[in-house]
Amino acid sequence: MAKRIMQKKKIPRLRLKARIASKVREKDLLENAKLLAENPDLILPECSEDCGSCPFKKTRARLEKIQKYRDDPIKLAKFARRGDKLARAYAATIGLAHEEKTPYLATGTYPGGTITFALRGKTSKEKLIGVQNFDSPKWRVLSVLDLVKKKGLHFYSYGDNFVCTGKTARPPEEYVKIAADSVGANKLEGNTYSCPHNPVEIDHVEFDWISAGKKILVCDQCAIKSKNTLRKLAEGMAVPRALSEFEISVVRPLRLVAGKGDCGKILNRPVSDELLDKYSSGAIGDKELIDSHIDEIRSALKEEKSRIFLKGDECFGDDMEAFIGAMTEDDVEGRALAGLLKGIEHPVVVEGGDSVNKLLSAYWDSHGREALCAVVSKDLADKYYKKEESAKSPLKVIRQALTEAEHEAASSRIPKYSHLSQYGEFADEVAKVYKTKGQRDAIAVLDDNTSNDHRIRSMAHAFYLALGVTTKSWKFTDEEKAYGKHLEDSARKLLESAGPEGHHEAFEKFLKEAGCAEEIKRA
Numbered sequence: 070m071a072k073r074i075m076q077k078k079k080i081p082r083l084r085l086k087a088r089i090a091s092k093v094r095e096k097d098l099l100e101n102a103k104l105l106a107e108n109p110d111l112i113l114p115e116c117s118e119d120c121g122s123c124p125f126k127k128t129r130a131r132l133e134k135i136q137k138y139r140d141d142p143i144k145l146a147k148f149a150r151r152g153d154k155l156a157r158a159y160a161a162t163i164g165l166a167h168e169e170k171t172p173y174l175a176t177g178t179y180p181g182g183t184i185t186f187a188l189r190g191k192t193s194k195e196k197l198i199g200v201q202n203f204d205s206p207k208w209r210v211l212s213v214l215d216l217v218k219k220k221g222l223h224f225y226s227y228g229d230n231f232v233c234t235g236k237t238a239r240p241p242e243e244y245v246k247i248a249a250d251s252v253g254a255n256k257l258e259g260n261t262y263s264c265p266h267n268p269v270e271i272d273h274v275e276f277d278w279i280s281a282g283k284k285i286l287v288c289d290q291c292a293i294k295s296k297n298t299l300r301k302l303a304e305g306m307a308v309p310r311a312l313s314e315f316e317i318s319v320v321r322p323l324r325l326v327a328g329k330g331d332c333g334k335i336l337n338r339p340v341s342d343e344l345l346d347k348y349s350s351g352a353i354g355d356k357e358l359i360d361s362h363i364d365e366i367r368s369a370l371k372e373e374k375s376r377i378f379l380k381g382d383e384c385f386g387d388d389m390e391a392f393i394g395a396m397t398e399d400d401v402e403g404r405a406l407a408g409l410l411k412g413i414e415h416p417v418v419v420e421g422g423d424s425v426n427k428l429l430s431a432y433w434d435s436h437g438r439e440a441l442c443a444v445v446s447k448d449l450a451d452k453y454y455k456k457e458e459s460a461k462s463p464l465k466v467i468r469q470a471l472t473e474a475e476h477e478a479a480s481s482r483i484p485k486y487s488h489l490s491q492y493g494e495f496a497d498e499v500a501k502v503y504k505t506k507g508q509r510d511a512i513a514v515l516d517d518n519t520s521n522d523h524r525i526r527s528m529a530h531a532f533y534l535a536l537g538v539t540t541k542s543w544k545f546t547d548e549e550k551a552y553g554k555h556l557e558d559s560a561r562k563l564l565e566s567a568g569p570e571g572h573h574e575a576f577e578k579f580l581k582e583a584g585c586a587e588e589i590k591r592a
Contacts, residue, residue, distance in 0.1 A: 095171050098187055098201060102165040105203065106139040109159060112203045112212065114224055118235035124216055125233075131156040135163075142167040149190025155212060158200040161190030180351040181207050181304055206231075210307040217307045226305040238280035238314050240306070245281045248302045253291045260284060264291040270322060271382070274298060274355060277316040292355035300351055312349040319362045321382060328386025330377040335384075335416060338366055363418070370416040378410075381421025392417075397425050401444060405429065405467050408443025409436045429463035441467060445474040479505040484573050485592040492585045495525050496563070496576065499532050503564050508536055511564075515541075523549055528583055531556035535564055556582055 105111055109132035113125055131153045138144040145167075148160035165171060165187055174185040177194050186198045199212020206226040213233075216222045223234045227244040234240075240248075249255065249262035256263050263269070263286040272289040276298065287298060295301050303311040317340055323332045340362050347353045353361070378385040378392035385392040393406045402425045409432055410417065419428055429440060437459060441450035444467055453459060453470040483501055486493065495518070503511035515529050515536075523546075530545050530553025542550055559579045566575040577589055 094174065094185055098165055098171055098174075101201060101204065102163050105159065105200070106136065106163040106166055109133065109136050112155070112159060112200050112209070114213065114231040114233040116233050116235070117241070118233070118237060118239070124220060124222070128153050128155050132159055135160045139163055139166075146190075149192070151191070154192045154196050154215070155200070157190050157192040158196035158212065161192065161197065162187075162200045164189060179211075180300055184208055204229075206305045210305060213307050217309055221309050223309075224307040226307070238308060240278070240281045240314075242281075244305065245278065245283055248305070249283075249285050251304070252285070252287055252295045252298050252301050254285045254287055261286060264288050266291065272319075272321045272359070274359065275318040275320055276302065277318070278302075278314060279316060280314045289355075289359055292359070295355060297348070297351055297354045299349055312345060317345060317348070319359050321363070323379065323382055323384045325384045325386060327391035328378075328384075328388030330375070330384065330386035332377065332379070332384030332386065335370070335377060335379070336363075336366055336418075338369070341365060363420075367418045370418060373415050375416055376414060377416040379416065379418045380423075381419075383421075396428065399425075401467065401471060402464065404443045405440040405464070409440040411443075412436050412439050426462065426464045429467075430460060433460045433463050437463060441470055445470045449474055476505045482567075482569055482572070484569050484576075487590050487592040489589070490585060490587045491520075491522070492524060492528065492583060493580055493587060493589065495520075496528060496579060496583075500563050500572070500576065503536075512536060512538060523552075524583060524585075527552035528556060528560070529553070531560040531583075532564075535561035 110129075113129060113132075116123060116125070135145070135148045135156060138148070142164055145160045145164040149157050149164060151157070171187050175188040175194070176183055176185050177198055184198055184202065186194065186201050188194070188197065190197075193215070195211040195214050199209045202208035203212075206228065209231060210224055210226045213222070213224050217224065221236050223236070223238050225232045225234065225240050225244045227241070227247045230241070230243070232241055232244075246257075246262075249257075253264045254262040256265055260282060261284040266288045268286040268288040268291075273286050274289070274292045276285040276287075278285060285298075285302065287295070292298050299311065299315065299317065302315075306314075308314065319340055321336050323336065325332050340358070344353070344358060344361055344365070348358045376387045376389070378387075378389060380392065380395055383395065385395065389407070389410055393403050393410070396406060396419075397403055406425060406428070409429060413432060413436060417428075429437070433440075438450055438454045440463065441454055444450075445453075449470050453466050456466055459466040480501070483504060486497060489497060499511055499514055502514050511532070515532055515538075518525070518529055520526065520529075526545055527549045530542070530549055533539075533541050534553060534557040545553065556579070559575070559582050563572070563575040563579045566572045573589075573591070580587070580589065
């Protein structure tokens with residue numbers, strides 16, 4: 070038994086940070102202490118419902134007794150250590166009026182912010198904060214949190230009003246109006262408060278305030294600006310569970326712009342309890358709530374069998390081509406998307422600003438090979454699908470595969486030769502590189518040439534001129550430049566020749582004009 074007692078868990082001690090009081094804050098605390106000394110009712114809520122047994126009846130009697138000793142700091146110090154906890158906080162607070170200075174203050178941090186207070190007496194910091202800040206709608210509700218937990222009471226704090234509605238959730242109309250205004254929803258039509266951006270037409274968050282009989286609609290931008298709209302609406306509330314007073318919906322109105330399909334209800338799904346719990350606790354804000362909800366819907370839609378395409382607030386029904394046209398005007402990207410989407414049988418949902426690359430990445434593991442096959446051959450698709458970076462940068466890999474495919478296609482249109490002389494090999498290399506890789510790489514081949522043979526150098530000058538490069542003439546002798554100028558036209562015709570036969574004919578003519586009498590044999 071003794072061993073069990075030794076291992077009993079210790080009650081954690083409250084850790085508070087001390088802060089030097091500013092002159093303004095010190096003055097506010099002393100002024101509030103003097104006001105409370107004259108009128109203790111300032112810390113008590115107004116009862117709007119008959120609770121039967123009001124928890125503040127005994128507290129009020131205790132406050133009146135303490136008030137009689139408001140000029141006796143010794144008595145006040147004793148009252149601050151025993152009896153009703155709210156009354157203790159009251160005694161400790163009005164006792165501040167007898168202190169010449171309040172140099173050090175404690176701080177308390179809550180979801181609503183950080184507040185400083187004078188740590189006196191023997192009571193909870195919430196009681197002290199609530200009493201010492203009785204003039205703050207946000208902070209005074211802390212003084213009754215214990216009654217919310219123990220007795221299930223409901224309190225609403227706004228302006229100069231502090232109201233208790235007992236065990237019934239019944240927010241005053243003025244509180245609802247002030248709360249709605251605090252999140253930018255200052256337009257009232259019927260029973261609905263909304264922000265000025267016509268939220269019903271765009272993405273918005275809807276708060277159906279059940280106990281108030283009102284709805285509050287804020288567009289996604291206003292919601293994000295508030296960071297956490299629910300906590301803002303409930304800032305002056307002390308209730309058993311703020312979330313239970315609201316039904317929260319994330320709404321994205323859709324416009325059918327093409328095809329056929331039931332787009333209206335596809336995103337109209339309840340927010341999960343897990344997300345709502347995180348939201349109400351302050352762990353996530355409005356932006357995370359909206360994004361996570363859409364992500365959950367997107368995951369759930371993967372289990373459904375229907376071909377519907379959504380981009381932002383636009384619904385393309387089952388019209389895949391119209392959806393692709395809205396995503397991109399690029400032919401390669403369009404072909405890749407068509408190959409990817411062809412095998413997807415569930416609804417596809419993307420944000421308005423999502424890129425083609427992001428959509429390809431989302432489905433690359435399961436349909437990436439089909440996207441590649443729509444652009445290049447199966448062999449090349451298999452080769453590039455296996456690349457490590459393919460899932461991270463699908464478009465980059467697709468374009469690499471397309472470049473190789475074009476290189477192979479260009480190579481297939483160029484005859485292959487055997488037993489060429491050094492002159493034939495040089496001309497063949499320049500022509501092949503130009504046709505398969507382009508002008509820049511062909512120029513690089515010429516730049517890398519270090520031959521001292523006058524004929525090869527003349528051929529190189531001819532190719533430079535055919536490629537439009539006139540800044541390399543300093544490298545050649547007058548004779549090489551003159552001969553290169555003579556060969557320029559046949560060099561250009563070789564580079565621009567089309568088809569195997571056209572290439573072969575131009576190749577033979579170029580070498581003949583360059584003075585090469587060799588027999589040219591195809592491999």
